Amino acid sequence: MFVIAFPQIDPIAVQLGPLAVRWYALAYIAGIVLGWQYALKLCREMPKLVTPQQMDDFIVWLTLGIILGGRVGYVLFYNPLYFLQNPGEILQLWHGGMSFHGGLGGVLLAMLLFARKRGIKFFALADVVAVCVPFGLFFGRLANFVNGELFGRTTDVPWAMVFPNGGPSPRHPSQLYEAALEGVVLFAVLWLLMRMGAREKPGIISGAFLIGYGLGRFVVEFAREPDAQLGYLSLGLTMGQYLTLPMLAFGAALIVWANKRA
Numbered sequence: 644m645f646v647i648a649f650p651q652i653d654p655i656a657v658q659l660g661p662l663a664v665r666w667y668a669l670a671y672i673a674g675i676v677l678g679w680q681y682a683l684k685l686c687r688e689m690p691k692l693v694t695p696q697q698m699d700d701f702i703v704w705l706t707l708g709i710i711l712g713g714r715v716g717y718v719l720f721y722n723p724l725y726f727l728q729n730p731g732e733i734l735q736l737w738h739g740g741m742s743f744h745g746g747l748g749g750v751l752l753a754m755l756l757f758a759r760k761r762g763i764k765f766f767a768l769a770d771v772v773a774v775c776v777p778f779g780l781f782f783g784r785l786a787n788f789v790n791g792e793l794f795g796r797t798t799d800v801p802w803a804m805v806f807p808n809g810g811p812s813p814r815h816p817s818q819l820y821e822a823a824l825e826g827v828v829l830f831a832v833l834w835l836l837m838r839m840g841a842r843e844k845p846g847i848i849s850g851a852f853l854i855g856y857g858l859g860r861f862v863v864e865f866a867r868e869p870d871a872q873l874g875y876l877s878l879g880l881t882m883g884q885y886l887t888l889p890m891l892a893f894g895a896a897l898i899v900w901a902n903k904r905a
Contacts, residue, residue, distance in 0.1 A: 646803045646804060646805055646813040647802055647803065647804050648804070648805075649791065649804045649805060649806055649807065651807075652666070652789045654666055654667065654789060654790050656669055666786050666789045666790070667786040667787075667789075667790060669786075670782040670783050670785060670786035671709075671710075671779070671782075671783065671786075673778075673782045674778045674779025674780070674781070674782040674783060675702070675705070675706060675709070675779060677775075677778045677782075678775030678776065678778040678779055679698070679702050679775070681774070681775050681778065682698050682771050682772065682774075682775045683695045683698055683699070685771050685774065685775075685837075685842075686698050686771065690767075690842055690843060692763070692764060692767035692768075692842075692845070693763055693767055693768050693771055697761055697763060697768075698771070700757075700761075701753075701754075701757050701768070704753040704754075704756070704757050705750060705753055705772070707749070707753065708746070708749035708750040708751075708752060708753030708754075709746045709749060709750060709779070710736070710746075710749075711749050712745045712746045712747070712748050712749015712750060712752070713741035713742055713743070713745050713746035713749065714733070714734075714736060714740070714741060714742075714745065715745050715748075715749070716741075716742030716743075716744050716745010716746060716747075716748060716749075717740045717741055717742040717745055718733055718740075719745070720742055720744065720745065720882060720886065721740075721742060721870055721872070721873065721882065722740070722870075722872055725872070743780075743856075743860075744886045744887075744890075747890075750772065751769075754768050754769055754772065764845060766845035766846040766849055766901070767845045769845075769846075769849040770841075770842055770845055770846070770847075770848040770849050773833065773848050773849045773851075773852035774830070774833045774834070774837065774848060774852075776852065776856075777825060777826045777827075777829045777830035777833070778826070778830070780821070780822070780825040780826045780829070780856075781822050781825070781826025781827065781830075782826075784818045784819070784821045784822035784825065784826065785818070785819075785822055787818040787821075788816065788818035788819055788822070791806045791807045791808055791809075792808070792818075793817065793818055793867065793868075794806040794808075794809045794814050794815070794816070794817060794818065794867075794868055795814045795815025795816060795817030795818075795820075795866045795867050795868055796814060796815055796817075796866055796867065796868050797812040797813065797814055798813060798814060798815050798866070799813070800815065802816065803815065803816075804816050809868070814868065815866040815867070817863055817866045817867040817868075820863045820866060820867075821859070821860070821863050821867075824859035824860075824862070824863060825856055825859050825860065828855075828859065829852070829855045829856060829859060832851065832855050833848055833851060833852060833855070836848055836851055844901050844902060844904075845901065846897050846898070846900060846901030846904070847897075847898055847901045847902070849894075849897060850893075850894040850895065850896075850897035850898035850901065851894065851898065852894070853890040853891070853893055853894030853897065854890070854891055854894035854895060854898075856887070856890065857887040857888075857890040857891040857894065858887075858891070860883055860884075860887045861883075861884050861887045861891075864880075864881045864883045864884045867881070867883070869881040869882070869883075870882065
């Protein structure tokens with residue numbers, strides 16, 4: 644069977660003696676920095692509900708929310724028994740293991756606290772952040788691909804790949820599917836909504852983000868190999884799919900609420 648060779652890319656981008664800088668870490672940095680710069684651009688445009696200075700101050704809160712929330716979410720959602728038996732590994736982030744849904748919870752908490760402290764409308768801040776999240780999702784999924792992790796299910800499609808840790812069978816490059824849907828497509832949809840004036844009604848873009856990510860993740864999960872320690876859950880769905888269902892429901896309710904409130 645014809646398959647595409649998996650590109651053997653060293654997960655370590657730079658090695659300086661004992662210090663190793665991984666592509667995974669650089670992906671997080673690139674996503675945060677590019678998203679931050681785009682957020683500053685949005686803050687200078689109408690409606691000016693969040694100032695550039697406030698966004699500069701918020702970036703530290705955002706980073707902590709992503710890292711702490713992402714790790715806590717992975718521990719609780721995907722491997723709680725293992726970390727209960729090995730609590731010392733919870734802080735070993737360099738071994739991987741981050742959850743988008745946990746990161747989302749961490750960012751929501753950071754936005755709530757920051758908006759309250761600075762007297763900013765929560766959804767005005769959330770809408771700006773939501774438009775910038777696809778930067779991080781795009782680079783994060785590319786880093787997953789470089790690491791050869793979170794690969795897809797076995798398949799016979801012409802673009803299938805044999806991943807180093809996925810056995811001899813060709814698999815979907817599901818990381819690239821997610822990079823395309825969660826990064827490129829989602830950004831394009833949110834950008835289009837902004838051009839149509841959605842920021843004038845705080846909450847609509849945030850709701851659209853939840854629905855857009857939820858749909859993309861739910862669909863790709865059919866091609867993605869579920870986590871080995873969890874496997875398939877009820878109805879043949881995965882943990883990732885079940886975690887997206889509340890996002891879809893809340894996103895739809897948020898759009899309805901924002902329209903009525905406006």
